[in-house]
Amino acid sequence: VSLYKGDITVLEVDAIVNAGKDTAWGPHGFDGCIHKAAGSCLYDECHSLNGCETGKAKITCGYDLPARYVIHTVGPVARGHVGPTETNDLTSCYQNSLRLMKEHGLSTVVSRVCYRTHLRGNYASFIKDDCDKFLVC
Template sequence: MIRLIQGDITKIEVDAIVNAANTSLLGGGGVDGAIHRAGGPAILEECRQIRAKQGGCAIGAAVITTAGRLPAKYVIHTVGPVWNGGHNGEPELLANCYRHSLQLAVETGIKTIAFPNISTGIYHFPKSEAATIAITTVQQFLATDNTIKEIIFVCFDEENYALYKERLDKGQ
């Protein structure tokens, strides 16, 4: 049910990819910028509609749009926390990104989903802790809901890939 690959999330053929978005939903750097560039203007247009309706996306929350020109059908946008030493609820907010994305996937009928390494880039969440939170949260979700058939962690860099592989090999 859980797979790990190193690569470019914009090339993955799944029902939905998850975007590590910012609260504005208007695109940005890192994976967010890559998804918007590869998916084209349809994603940004739907993000603007969501902003007009609800004013963006809160940290730990998730919203869904079309995937535009991407091989996926949907993009689930979630906003990870900026790391501020771990004393402002960052671990729980990061876990919420995974929980809320998975719940939205279930509500939408999504069976396959790919996640990037949320908050580990410019938001500076420690990669080791983020990997543990991601895997543990996904495993807890799968223990209570078997709607989603495959969850793929897509690591862009070697460091995240090694951290995820080590934890998944241990059965964490």
């Protein structure tokens, strides 16, 4: 496990994890940066996936990225309250991303610490207050 601060779209890894939205792919924020770096083919493939439900994960090619793949996952919307549903959905984001990693034989994957924390609720305090251990992959 390593900690990296910088632009993950320049890393030569098996996959990067994109914390996207359920129906819209790009062009804003973290998701938009990945799509811009990967090129229009990533948008086209994402569009063909017909969205991604909260807590689920889907995998696409990396296209113009140095990363071979992009794993897309959608975090829950907390709206100021982190309850059991949000906790389970966030857990599912990590579990489903790791499942895709295993299914595709990926060994080097870069993921953000918390999916969608800046837009979707105060998960950082949830982690600090309610978790004994927190794994960053």
